[in-house]
Amino acid sequence: MIKNPSFLNYHKWQRIIIAAICVALASQAEFNAFVPGFIIALSALLLPVFLYFNQDLNPLQLGFAIAIASPVFRGLILLLTHNTTHVLSYTVADILYFSCYVIIYYLLYWQRHFRNNSAFFLTIVICDYLSNLLEIGFLTRMQGLTLYVVELVFVVALVRTLVATLISFLFHYFQLLIVRSEEHEQQYYHFIWVAAAVKSEVYFMKKNVNDIEAVTKNAYLLNERLKAEQLPEEQKMAYQIAQRVHEIKHSYQDVIKGLGDYFDDQNNAPMRMNDILKIVSSYSQMIIHSRHLNINLVVQNNLDCTVPEHYYLVTILSNLILNGIDAIGKKHSGEIVIAVQDQGKDVQITVRDNGSGIPEAMLPLIFKAGFSTKFDQSGDIYRGIGLSNVQSIVQDQFAGRITVNSKQGSGTTFHVFLNKKLLTSKGVNEDEVLHC
Structure with missing residues (x-):
C-alpha cells in the first residue's frame, strides 16, 4: 500500500492541517437523517481516503485535528441558522464522532504489524458504524437507538465505506499503473x-x-x-x-x-526521430535536475522518419547537449535548443545553447583528438567520447559534417548535417531512393 503519494507528501503537520480543513469543508455538504442534529456528510467519505493515503501519520493526531476543525466550521453555520441552544450539543456530537472514529481505527488497524485492504475495509465499517451510534446516542440520550435506526445506520456505514474504499483502492491501483509505466519508461530511456x-x-x-x-x-x-x-x-x-x-x-x-x-x-528495431529526441531530452532533463541547474530544453522537430542506427544518433545528440549543459552551468535562465530539419538530401540537426561560449582561439582545436576544456577538481580531464569522436561518427556512419559557431559569453551552436539516406536506411543499394 502507498503510504506517501506524491500529492500528499508534505511535511507531517502540513498534511494534518490540509486533511482537517478538507474534511471540515466537506462536512458542510450534508443532510439530516434519523434524529435532529444527526447528519450524513461528505466528510465521512473523505476521512477514510485521507487515512488510507497517510498511513505514516498517527491517526490520533489526524483525527483530533479534524475533530477540532470540523465542529468549528459546523458551529459557525449553526450559529447563523439555528437556535444557539443547539450549537453546543451538535458541536460536541461532531467531536465525539471523529474522536471515536480515530480511536477505533488506531486500536484495530494502525497498530497492526500487517495491514491489507481487507483489514482496512472492515476497520472503516466498524469505525463509521460505532461512531454514528455514539453520536446518535449522545444527541438523543440513547432514546433514538431503536432497532430500525441501528440497522439503518449500519447500512449507511457500509455504503459509505464501500464508496470511500472503492475510491481509495481504484486511485491506488491507477497510481501504481502510472508509477510502473513511468519506471519502465525511465528504465528504457x-x-x-x-x-x-x-x-x-x-x-x-x-x-x-x-x-x-x-x-x-x-x-x-x-x-x-x-x-x-x-x-x-x-x-x-x-x-x-x-x-x-x-x-x-x-x-x-x-x-x-x-x-x-x-x-x-x-x-535493434529502428526508432522514430520523435522517440529518439524524447529519450535524449528526457534523460538530459534528469541530468539537469540531478545537478540542480536552471536549464530549459527546447525540442523542435519537423522531420518524421525512422533511424536504424539510432544508437549513434543518440551518442551525437547526448554529447552535444551535455556540452551545452556544462557550458551553461549555474547560469540562470539557461536554454538549450535542439532542432531537426529536412534539408533535401541531408538532415540538419542544430544544438544551440546560451552558455559561456568557446574562446575564438580554441575553435580550431575542439575537434582535435584529446582536446578538452573540462576538468574536475583534481585536474583530471572529463572523458566523454569527445567532439573529435562525435565528428568521426558523423563522418563515418552518416557521411556528414559538423560545424560550430560560438561567441564567448553568448553561447555556442553546433550544426550537424547527416546524409538522409544513410540516416534513414541500412544496407541499401546506391540506386535506392528512400524518403523520410
Missing part, C-alpha cells in the same frame, strides 16, 4: 542512453584495433631488423613488445565481440 554510450565505445575500439595491428606489425619488422643486425637483447625486447601488443589486440577483440553480440544491430 536509461538503457538506450547507456547502450548508445557502449556502442560508440565499441565503435572506437574497433577503430583502435587497426592501430594496434599497425603497432604489432611494426614491432615484428623491428624484431627482424634487429635480428639481422645481430642485436639479441634489443631483438628480444622488440619481440616481447609485439607479443604483448598482440595479446592486447585479442583482449580488445574479445570485449568487442561480447559487447557486439549483446548490442547486435540485427536485434
